[in-house]
Amino acid sequence: METILYSIFIFIIGTCFGSFFNVVGYRLPNNMSIAYPSSHCPNCKHKLGVLELIPVLSYIFQFGKCKHCKEKISIFYPIFELLTGILFVICYLVFKDTYPEIYNVIFAIVFISSLIIIIISDIKYMIIPDEVLIFFSIILLLIKMVIIHKLNVNYTWIDVGYELLFSLFDGIIMFIIMYGIRFFGNLIFKKDSMGGGDIKMMAFISLFIGWELGVVVIFLASFLALPLSIINMYKNKEHILAFGPYLAIATMILFLCKIDINMVIEFIS
Ligand SMILES: [Zn+2]
Numbered sequence: 001m002e003t004i005l006y007s008i009f010i011f012i013i014g015t016c017f018g019s020f021f022n023v024v025g026y027r028l029p030n031n032m033s034i035a036y037p038s039s040h041c042p043n044c045k046h047k048l049g050v051l052e053l054i055p056v057l058s059y060i061f062q063f064g065k066c067k068h069c070k071e072k073i074s075i076f077y078p079i080f081e082l083l084t085g086i087l088f089v090i091c092y093l094v095f096k097d098t099y100p101e102i103y104n105v106i107f108a109i110v111f112i113s114s115l116i117i118i119i120i121s122d123i124k125y126m127i128i129p130d131e132v133l134i135f136f137s138i139i140l141l142l143i144k145m146v147i148i149h150k151l152n153v154n155y156t157w158i159d160v161g162y163e164l165l166f167s168l169f170d171g172i173i174m175f176i177i178m179y180g181i182r183f184f185g186n187l188i189f190k191k192d193s194m195g196g197g198d199i200k201m202m203a204f205i206s207l208f209i210g211w212e213l214g215v216v217v218i219f220l221a222s223f224l225a226l227p228l229s230i231i232n233m234y235k236n237k238e239h240i241l242a243f244g245p246y247l248a249i250a251t252m253i254l255f256l257c258k259i260d261i262n263m264v265i266e267f268i269s
Pocket residue numbers: 041042043044045046066067068069070071
């Protein structure tokens with residue numbers, strides 16, 4: 001019963017955050033302030049009232065249209081609100097029975113949030129803002145410090161810092177791996193095969209899942225991206241594919257299924 005009540009509460013909070021992530025993902029790549037101006041219709045500039053700001057429900061009750069100019073609102077918004085709510089609940093359910101539970105749940109929710117914002121801005125603008133990666137790196141490393149400290153009560157903060165160095169090491173290794181992939185990709189395809197955003201993003205992800213699992217993420221993402229790439233090639237379209245969302249989805253799958261590198265090695269061999 002308690003679990004259900006918590007889940008509902010976290011779902012509602014999640015949809016509100018999803019609404020905020022839409023704003024962040026939309027404004028940051030445009031170098032706009034996150035706080036001002038307040039949310040408005042992009043078409044008629046009408047300022048949204050409280051009743052128009054309710055995640056998912058406002059969209060449904062307004063039949064997906066702006067109340068004033070009747071311009072259609074992108075389905076993108078309610079989908080990401082809903083998705084954020086669902087993912088927050090999954091984070092809670094997956095990590096609620098681990099130790100230290102509250103910190104693990106918070107870590108998972110913050111980590112997944114960073115990936116959602118990356119997906120939104122990469123889909124819309126093919127940009128992964130540095131601000132997002134830096135902000136979330138700092139917050140997540142701080143939460144990780146607390147988790148390491150809780151798991152090892154006899155650790156001094158210097159020991160904790162020492163363990164964090166390994167995380168940074170993971171990020172640097174992944175950075176080098178991604179540069180290597182880009183170098184050979186450029187050699188083979190004779191054009192820019194990978195964006196700098198993807199490289200930084202994978203270094204960011206590897207800080208928290210380790211570089212070995214990061215490599216698995218790259219393989220899984222390539223696999224997930226395959227159907228759409230084939231369709232793209234078949235249609236003879238210009239081969240532009242935002243790879244960030246696939247990397248983010250692959251990371252979410254591995255992270256939320258609690259898959260670690262040993263399980264992957266066992267599976268392969
Ligand atoms: Zn409007």
